[in-house]
Amino acid sequence: MARIVLAEHLTKKFGNLVAVDNIDFYVNQGECFGFLGPNGAGKTTTMKMIYCALPKTSGKLEVVGLDVDSHPREIKETIGVAPQENNLDPDFSVYQNLIVYSRYFNIPREEAEERVNKLLDFIQLQDKRDVVIEKLSSGMKRRLILARALLNEPKILILDEPTTGLDPQARHLIWEKLRQLKREGVTIILTTHYMEEAAQLCDRLVIMDYGRFLVEGKPYELVEKFIGKGVLEVTGDGEIVSYLHENYAKLEFEVVGDKIYIFVDEPEVLLAGLSKKFRVEQTIVRSATLEDVFLKLTGRGLRE
Amino acid sequence: MKGKIWSLFMIPRLSGRVWKVWSRDKDVFMKTYKSNFIPPFLEPVLYLVALGFGLGFYIQRIEGISYAAFIAPALISISIMYSAFFECAYGSYVRMYYQKTFDAIIATPVSLEEVIAGEMLWGATRSMINASIILVVISIFGLASFPLSLVIVPFAFFGGLLFATIAMCCTAVVPSIDSFNYPIFLLITPMFLFSGTFFPISILPKPIQLIAIVFLPLTHVVNITRGLTLGTLNMTMVMSLAWIAIVCIVLFVLSTNLMKKRLVS
Numbered sequence: 001m002a003r004i005v006l007a008e009h010l011t012k013k014f015g016n017l018v019a020v021d022n023i024d025f026y027v028n029q030g031e032c033f034g035f036l037g038p039n040g041a042g043k044t045t046t047m048k049m050i051y052c053a054l055p056k057t058s059g060k061l062e063v064v065g066l067d068v069d070s071h072p073r074e075i076k077e078t079i080g081v082a083p084q085e086n087n088l089d090p091d092f093s094v095y096q097n098l099i100v101y102s103r104y105f106n107i108p109r110e111e112a113e114e115r116v117n118k119l120l121d122f123i124q125l126q127d128k129r130d131v132v133i134e135k136l137s138s139g140m141k142r143r144l145i146l147a148r149a150l151l152n153e154p155k156i157l158i159l160d161e162p163t164t165g166l167d168p169q170a171r172h173l174i175w176e177k178l179r180q181l182k183r184e185g186v187t188i189i190l191t192t193h194y195m196e197e198a199a200q201l202c203d204r205l206v207i208m209d210y211g212r213f214l215v216e217g218k219p220y221e222l223v224e225k226f227i228g229k230g231v232l233e234v235t236g237d238g239e240i241v242s243y244l245h246e247n248y249a250k251l252e253f254e255v256v257g258d259k260i261y262i263f264v265d266e267p268e269v270l271l272a273g274l275s276k277k278f279r280v281e282q283t284i285v286r287s288a289t290l291e292d293v294f295l296k297l298t299g300r301g302l303r304e
Numbered sequence: 305m306k307g308k309i310w311s312l313f314m315i316p317r318l319s320g321r322v323w324k325v326w327s328r329d330k331d332v333f334m335k336t337y338k339s340n341f342i343p344p345f346l347e348p349v350l351y352l353v354a355l356g357f358g359l360g361f362y363i364q365r366i367e368g369i370s371y372a373a374f375i376a377p378a379l380i381s382i383s384i385m386y387s388a389f390f391e392c393a394y395g396s397y398v399r400m401y402y403q404k405t406f407d408a409i410i411a412t413p414v415s416l417e418e419v420i421a422g423e424m425l426w427g428a429t430r431s432m433i434n435a436s437i438i439l440v441v442i443s444i445f446g447l448a449s450f451p452l453s454l455v456i457v458p459f460a461f462f463g464g465l466l467f468a469t470i471a472m473c474c475t476a477v478v479p480s481i482d483s484f485n486y487p488i489f490l491l492i493t494p495m496f497l498f499s500g501t502f503f504p505i506s507i508l509p510k511p512i513q514l515i516a517i518v519f520l521p522l523t524h525v526v527n528i529t530r531g532l533t534l535g536t537l538n539m540t541m542v543m544s545l546a547w548i549a550i551v552c553i554v555l556f557v558l559s560t561n562l563m564k565k566r567l568v569s
Contacts, residue, residue: 087404
């Protein structure tokens with residue numbers, strides 16, 4: 001498979017702050033690759049270097065086989081970007097936003113009108129075409145930004161937190177559209193805080209913190225490797241904790257406030273055992289998720 | 305350190321895509337053209353009536369011409385200054401900082417230098433539009449000589465570009481939108497008053513005259529527009545043109561590099 005993005009020893013410094021610290025990664029053509037991490041981990045900075053909005057400090061970064069420093073224009077021709085912040089043009093309507101944006105790619109007017117109409121159908125905003133941006137809901141704005149990113153029929157779609165702040169309906173609609181694009185062969189690179197989103201969409205992902213990669217892999221493999229199959233959440237006191245220490249020396253668990261997260265392949269069996277000894281309340285038996293991996297690796301401390 | 309200063313004068317590489325940025329601003333302007341065309345039409349009328357014919361009633365002829373004819377080209381020049389300056393100060397700042405329009409555009413094949421250049425060309429265009437409107441007004445009052453006054457239309461673009469570059473340098477360095485009060489108070493308002501606009505600079509003390517000629521861009525713009533509306537050409541106009549060209553080129557290059565420094569570092 002062709003490597004559509006290739007980074008080696010990629011570093012970005014802002015003064016003394018090292019935002020991206022010597023990372024190596026590649027993205028294969030047609031795959032969906034995710035960057036996960038807490039705020040300030042360096043995800044957005046990495047994205048911006050890929051779409052040539054920020055120059056790298058050192059290292060190598062190639063997109064569609066071209067160097068980002070010497071060929072930004074050619075690279076940007078082949079990329080569609082849906083940034084984190086809403087930067088739709090508030091001076092224009094939905095339709096005009098797309099038409100004006102198509103001009104930056106030198107798309108001929110007739111061709112642009114055709115593509116805009118198709119995209120408005122695709123994101124289901126045809127009936128809002130003459131509405132000004134401020135009258136749109138946040139879900140509609142995100143969909144419009146997605147449409148705008150698709151105007152140049154990109155080989156690579158870069159999505160920086162595509163569904164942050166959206167209601168479940170809007171999120172699922174965006175996910176459906178992204179899966180459809182992926183089936184059509186578009187390479188997708190995304191950042192997200194939503195572990196469910198990453199698990200749903202990404203073929204491979206990295207978890208990033210303080211400018212570095214903590215792990216890289218397929219979502220289910222990471223869950224399996226770092227957490228196991230299941231999780232038992234129990235609300236309880238120190239007695240349960242000391243009991244666990246004494247009787248299950250190899251068991252991995254984490255105590256957060258009055259909640260104990262126990263990572264175990266057969267949570268039901270453990271729960272049955274605990275219920276005999278203690279009065280356990282508010283128990284949850286569930287499968288391990290990417291969120292467990294994320295919290296385990298990046299910790300529970302707040303970042304902002 | 306030497307390398308740092310030099311980096312502020314690197315010649316930007318521009319392509320025809322600057323006009324795509326220009327078109328974006330033009331399209332926004334045309335959406336609200338009614339409110340955009342009326343003020344530049346009415347303002348010079350008010351000034352001409354109040355100052356030219358009101359105050360001018362008590363003023364003897366200046367350099368052989370009526371006071372109204374003396375200030376008419378100044379009104380054009382002031383409009384050239386204000387249009388481009390405000391467009392590339394407040395207008396560009398809002399697009400850059402609040403609307404994130406620049407961020408959206410540089411994710412396309414358009415480069416940041418082209419965005420900045422396009423913004424300044426649009427600022428210059430606003431000057432040309434407004435100067436043309438005022439030219440119509442003052443010719444209705446019979447205060448412009450033709451055909452020479454028609455040269456004001458292309459010249460307004462050129463003069464406007466000068467003020468656009470000054471504004472863009474400010475936009476690149478101001479910490480917040482309120483900070484534009486400083487260049488307005490320290491540069492724009494003194495120019496409004498002391499650039500040979502409402503009285504000839506020849507009546508000022510010699511050192512101040514010199515300052516006006518060396519440092520105040522509006523002095524040169526007024527000098528040229530006045531020659532054109534009066535229909536009398538002279539050598540100082542060529543000097544003024546050269547002054548504008550040199551400063552314009554230097555600040556054009558400087559502003560694109562300052563903006564680059566602000567937005568991508």
